[in-house]
Amino acid sequence: MKWLIKFLFKILPTEQAYAHCDIPCGIYDPRAAQVASATVLKMVQQIKELKVEGEDALSKLNYKNALTRRIMNKEEHAQICKRELLILWTDYFKPEHLEKFPELHDTIWQAAKLCSKNKQSVDEDSARELVEAANKVAEIFAETKK
Amino acid sequence: MIPTYKNGTGVICYKWAYLKGKPKKKEIVVAKVGGKNLIKRVTNVDGDKVFLVGDNQNQSTDSRAFGWVNSWQIIGKVIYSFS
Numbered sequence: 001m002k003w004l005i006k007f008l009f010k011i012l013p014t015e016q017a018y019a020h021c022d023i024p025c026g027i028y029d030p031r032a033a034q035v036a037s038a039t040v041l042k043m044v045q046q047i048k049e050l051k052v053e054g055e056d057a058l059s060k061l062n063y064k065n066a067l068t069r070r071i072m073n074k075e076e077h078a079q080i081c082k083r084e085l086l087i088l089w090t091d092y093f094k095p096e097h098l099e100k101f102p103e104l105h106d107t108i109w110q111a112a113k114l115c116s117k118n119k120q121s122v123d124e125d126s127a128r129e130l131v132e133a134a135n136k137v138a139e140i141f142a143e144t145k146k
Numbered sequence: 147m148i149p150t151y152k153n154g155t156g157v158i159c160y161k162w163a164y165l166k167g168k169p170k171k172k173e174i175v176v177a178k179v180g181g182k183n184l185i186k187r188v189t190n191v192d193g194d195k196v197f198l199v200g201d202n203q204n205q206s207t208d209s210r211a212f213g214w215v216n217s218w219q220i221i222g223k224v225i226y227s228f229s
Contacts, residue, residue: 002228009156017157017176017183019147019200094210 028092030138033111036081037134040118041127043074048122075119081130082115085137092141101140111137147185148202150174155229157185163223169196174224177215184208185224196220 047070052063089108098104111133117126151157159176169175169188177184177198186198186208195214200206209215 005158005226005228006156014156015183017159017185019151019155019185091207091211 028088028141030084030088030134030141033081033084033088033134034131034138036077036084037127037131039077040074040081040115041124041131043070043077044118044122044124044127046070047074048124074122078115078118078130081134082112085111085115085134088137088141093144097140097144101143104140107133107136107140147174147187147200147206150187150201151185151227152229155227157224158226159222160225161222163225164217164220168217169220169223176221176224177219178221179212179215179219183221194218 047067050063050067050070053059085108089112093104093108101107111130114126114130114133117123118130157176163169168191171188171191173188174185175188175196175198177186177196184198186200186206188196189199189209190197192214194217196217197209197214199208199210
């Protein structure tokens, strides 16, 4: 019987079906959001500390270059942080997690908003709040794994 | 659907299974969700909608994420599997 079915499988057209989730199972990790939020904070600190080294045109140009690179990096990692948080929110967390952690929706919503706020401004307090928010989501994530 | 199915498991899906009746709880079905064929277990039926959950509940993306599935999205019932 089994050989016949296997033979039919080979000769008849078949379709693929997925018994797993939309990406290979289990690749959910809040660390990506945490690292991205820490990068945002570091960039904010570096932007604030950045100085023009000399009075000549080249020094000013190098300052602008260094500043732009840090702003771009801040922008990029705030976006990565937001994306990683939203993946956890929409794909990992389930209704039973929400029952256990009723603050989950608001925590992630506020964290995602902080990502946008950190794009819009150079504000160390907001960056620290983002790091704390990402850590809070990671804490909830860790609790759900127990 | 681990431990029920592993990667590469072949399944036979009976497409006419629900021509007359409706899916029942605990049955394993293939459903078209978001353009993909998904294999999940029926855990609840409400009229023309079914709630599908994967056996590997901690890892599965299923009705708990994408909501109830319309009966017309059900392609058929899994009636045989082999690996």
